Amino acid sequence: MSVVKIHVLHLDDEQRADVEERFAACRAAEHMTDVPGFRSVELLRPTDGQPHYFLLSRWDDDAAYCDWLAHGTTYRTMTTASVDLLEFDAVEPRHKQDLIIHILQLWSLSRADTNTMTTSITAGKCVIDVTDSGGPGAAIVLAHGFALDRSMFDGAIPASPDRRVITWDAPGHGDSPASDEPFSFWDLARDQLAVMDALGIDKAAVGGCSQGGFIALRTALLAPERVTALILIDTEAAALDTAETAAYQNMFAALAEAGPTPELTTALSGQIIGDHPAADTWARTWQTRGIPLGHPVDCLLNRDDITDQLPQIRVPALVVRGEHDHSIPPERQQQLRDALPGPSEVLVINGAGHSPTVTHPYAVRTAVDHFLTATTFHLQ
Structure with a gap:
């Protein structure tokens, strides 16, 4: 294992040209090969999806990097994130940039001076674990996918001075204890409203x-007067x-009988997360x-069809x-597009599977930012 240092460079055009020139010269001269503890360096250039350069340097350990930094020179415009014990060579190149962006977002969030609070809220007969970024901004309340937890939104939809983000774990997921009684998605919607009340x-x-x-x-x-926009x-x-239904019943029966074996969890993660x-x-x-398992699975498999109720929803929606989502057929999202106000098309995240907030957080964040800016929703 090694330590990877990731720098995000905020550069103007002149600085960009300088970075390109210096990086090419360093590569040509095999610069830094004699620096103790240094292994390699890589430059990822801006794309249409993100405007910054990422400079990756790999070291034997933190001490080697800190020693070089103390005696060398670097751009003062760099923001540095450390990725400890990440075997970076194991990451496929096509996933590397998304992973870097995700790491940087988590790193910046962990150092942000926010009013973030984690608490438990009693909603009906359930206890719900909630993270609330706090602040006076307009509120966004987000619920995670099956078998995941509220961490799936970390980095994808972060809080900001004009945005208060609330995420919560459904019963039996993450830090929320399992429910002793059966529940439906209608019950969980009421729980979500109870979280807002609290x-x-x-x-x-x-x-x-x-x-x-x-x-x-x-x-x-349930509460159209309380919902200002939908992010689907x-x-x-x-x-x-x-x-x-039959396919899911077979999968969950296997999990109930054998437990979360590597074979079964790998198959499930491939379906929920994708190739990442x-x-x-x-x-x-x-x-x-x-x-x-148990009540959460029953809730998932026995949900009702609310397609014919979609025209009742009159708030803007992002779909x-x-x-590469293999869990929900594309025509189901097209039904949402056709029935809800606002979406002229289904926004497709290239390369993502069923959980793009996990695998492609920057793309999701950009789409949500644009949508909410255009929607101009307000906390009343």
């Missing part, structure tokens, strides 16, 4: 990924068809803490789909 939030944009979207749609139907990521209004290093991370997480 936090003193009258109105909010609500959204989520997969089952989080099921909850958001039902929240908008890889979700649907339809119920499962017979073939889908985060899939391995979630598979290992489930092997340790298990998969939420997002991962290009």
Whole structure:
């Protein structure tokens, strides 16, 4: 293992030209090969999706990097993030930039001076674990997908001075204890409204990924006066068809019988996360803490079809789909597009699977920022 230092460079045109020239010269002369503890350096250039350069340098350990930094020169415009014990060579090049952006966003959030609070809220007969960024900004309330938790939004939809972000773990997921009684997505929508009540939030944009979207749609139907916009990521209004139900029943029966084995969790993470290093991370997480079975599965498999109720929803909606989502057919998101106000098209995140907030946080963040700016929703 080694230490990777990631710098994000905020440069003007003149500085960019200088960086390109110096980096090419360093590569040509194999510069720094005699620096103790140095292994390699890589420059990732701006793309249409992000405006910054990323400079990656790899070291034997932190001490070697700090010694070089103390005696060398670097751009004062750099912001540096350390990625400890990350075997970076194992990351496929096509995933590297998304992973870097995600790491930087998490790093910056961890150092932000915010009023972020984690608390437990009693909603009906359930105890819900909630993270609230606080602040006076307009509220966004987000619910996660099945088997994941509220961390799936870290980096993808961060708080800001004009935005208060609330995320919560459904019963049996993350830090929220399992429910002793069965529940439906309508019940979880009521729980979401109870969370808003407890936090003193009258109105909010609500959204989520997969089952989080099921909850958001039902929240908008239950309390239309409290929902200012919808953020719907890889979700649907339809119920499962017979073939889908049978496939899921077989998968969950295998998990109930054998437990969260590497084989079963790897298959599930491939479906939920997709072809991305985060899939391995979630598979290992489930092997340790298990998969939420019982009532959460019954809620997922027995949900009702609310497609015919969509015209009742009159708030703007953003509909997002991962290009390689194998959990929900694309025509289901097209139904949302056709029935809800606002979306002229389904926004496709290239390269993403069923959980783009995990694998492509920058792309999701950009789409949500543009949508909310255009929507100009306000906390009343």
